[in-house]
Amino acid sequence: MKSESIHRSVYFYRLILGIGLSIIASIQLRFNLGLENIVLGLLALLTVAFLTPKSRLLITFLAGLLIGNLWSLGSLSYLKISQDLVGQRLTICGSADQDTAFDSRASLKLTKIRVNNRPFVGRALISLNKPAKIKRSNQICAIGRAKQAKFGYIFSLKSAKIISNDHQTDWFTKVRDSLAARFNRLTKPASAFGQALLLGNRFLIGSRQKDNIRTVGLPHIVVVSGFHLLVIVKLIRESAINSRRVKFWTTMAVASVFVLISGLSASLIRAWILLALSLTAWYYGRGFDHFKLFSLVMTTSLLINPLYALFDYSWLLSYSAFFAIIVVAPIIKQYFFADKLSKTADLILVIVLVQLSLLPLLSFLFGKISLIAPLVNLLVVPVVSLLMITLILLVLLTSIPLVGALVALVNQTLINYILLVINQAAAWPLAELNLRLDKTNLLAIYIVYGLFLIYFNWQNHRDRPYKIVDLLPKD
Numbered sequence: 001m002k003s004e005s006i007h008r009s010v011y012f013y014r015l016i017l018g019i020g021l022s023i024i025a026s027i028q029l030r031f032n033l034g035l036e037n038i039v040l041g042l043l044a045l046l047t048v049a050f051l052t053p054k055s056r057l058l059i060t061f062l063a064g065l066l067i068g069n070l071w072s073l074g075s076l077s078y079l080k081i082s083q084d085l086v087g088q089r090l091t092i093c094g095s096a097d098q099d100t101a102f103d104s105r106a107s108l109k110l111t112k113i114r115v116n117n118r119p120f121v122g123r124a125l126i127s128l129n130k131p132a133k134i135k136r137s138n139q140i141c142a143i144g145r146a147k148q149a150k151f152g153y154i155f156s157l158k159s160a161k162i163i164s165n166d167h168q169t170d171w172f173t174k175v176r177d178s179l180a181a182r183f184n185r186l187t188k189p190a191s192a193f194g195q196a197l198l199l200g201n202r203f204l205i206g207s208r209q210k211d212n213i214r215t216v217g218l219p220h221i222v223v224v225s226g227f228h229l230l231v232i233v234k235l236i237r238e239s240a241i242n243s244r245r246v247k248f249w250t251t252m253a254v255a256s257v258f259v260l261i262s263g264l265s266a267s268l269i270r271a272w273i274l275l276a277l278s279l280t281a282w283y284y285g286r287g288f289d290h291f292k293l294f295s296l297v298m299t300t301s302l303l304i305n306p307l308y309a310l311f312d313y314s315w316l317l318s319y320s321a322f323f324a325i326i327v328v329a330p331i332i333k334q335y336f337f338a339d340k341l342s343k344t345a346d347l348i349l350v351i352v353l354v355q356l357s358l359l360p361l362l363s364f365l366f367g368k369i370s371l372i373a374p375l376v377n378l379l380v381v382p383v384v385s386l387l388m389i390t391l392i393l394l395v396l397l398t399s400i401p402l403v404g405a406l407v408a409l410v411n412q413t414l415i416n417y418i419l420l421v422i423n424q425a426a427a428w429p430l431a432e433l434n435l436r437l438d439k440t441n442l443l444a445i446y447i448v449y450g451l452f453l454i455y456f457n458w459q460n461h462r463d464r465p466y467k468i469v470d471l472l473p474k475d
């Protein structure tokens with residue numbers, strides 16, 4: 001393909017990618033390059049490569065870096081202020097991001113925060129001095145000593161005490177609690193797992209069960225994300241609705257309500273953005289280049305909340321897995337298998353690639369890696385797909401005596417199977433390996449990983465310049 005024929009949308013995607021990388025660099029490194037230096041560098045590069053197609057691509061990318069750096073300055077200034085307050089006793093008020101767990105490891109996550117009655121950008125993580133019953137959207141005030149900001153939070157309080165709670169919940173939380181009451185036909189462990197899967201009520205799962213889920217590499221199944229939205233999309237797409245427009249707006253409306261009911265986590269925001277883009281492309285009969293899609297979704301989430309780049313574990317793991325699915329898997333399938341894989345083989349390949357992509361990062365973050373994650377994912381993920389559908393049926397049909405009991409029995413059986421696999425696999429002596437990588441080793445692994453991907457992608461592009469991803473099945 002000649003450089004003169006590059007579509008104008010290429011410049012837009014370079015701009016988006018530049019914005020995303022700039023936000024990540026400026027916040028993650030706590031470093032601001034300075035506006036004057038960026039402008040001088042941009043002008044110098046403009047002079048070096050003036051008016052050629054390659055220079056326009058380069059200029060667009062650098063303009064993205066400039067815009068991203070400016071966008072992140074506000075969050076960065078709040079971050080610097082929060083660092084100056086470390087060690088001081090603070091009063092933080094805000095809206096609860098989720099319900100609290102009722103055990104000794106209880107913690108509280110606040111959004112829309114005020115610190116000593118001053119508005120702040122970002123979220124706060126409050127470690128409670130004792131368990132408390134708190135619902136999502138409750139307006140909370142807590143007092144405690146500030147710790148170093150980390151894990152995507154701008155503030156962290158240690159052994160904090162709750163000094164006020166209005167106990168008021170928003171409409172979406174009330175709807176969620178109303179739907180949760182429909183799980184009463186299931187046993188307590190099954191109900192907790194089902195609510196976590198469908199409604200995002202992860203606090204109901206006990207600490208030991210959470211540890212088992214993490215050990216076998218399945219935390220993503222109890223984090224409401226794109227997998228859950230995809231099930232909803234498929235149900236609507238397979239419905240009797242004939243109008244493409246009605247399907248589009250129905251899917252967007254149902255998915256948006258589902259996101260608001262389940263909670264605006266980083267992974268769910270990413271999933272909603274991806275759904276909106278893919279539905280729009282489907283509506284107009286278009287497709288996406290895989291890397292452009294990834295950069296667009298990532299940057300959009302950073303524009304919504306630049307502090308996701310502050311080493312937010314859930315955001316980092318979510319987008320690492322997303323990168324493996326959207327970018328890595330198509331490259332590997334095209335290079336090694338010429339895109340000729342059965343659905344079963346394709347599922348196995350994606351699961352293995354996701355787990356391999358996450359292994360170095362999990363080792364660096366937690367000092368542990370799961371040795372049986374690929375196998376357990378193969379045993380559980382297909383069943384979870386079916387379970388999502390039966391849980392929706394349970395919510396809709398539970399009030400019908402005979403039908404509700406039958407649907408509840410199916411759900412109970414599926415959840416019992418999943419929990420049995422998780423608990424048995426977690427009890428295996430070699431299920432988890434203690435291994436912690438330092439920053440140097442982590443960087444070296446991902447550099448080699450990236451070089452291989454670049455080479456495979458270059459070979460693929462010799463025959464097919466653009467790999468188009470069809471996220472939704474065609475009519």
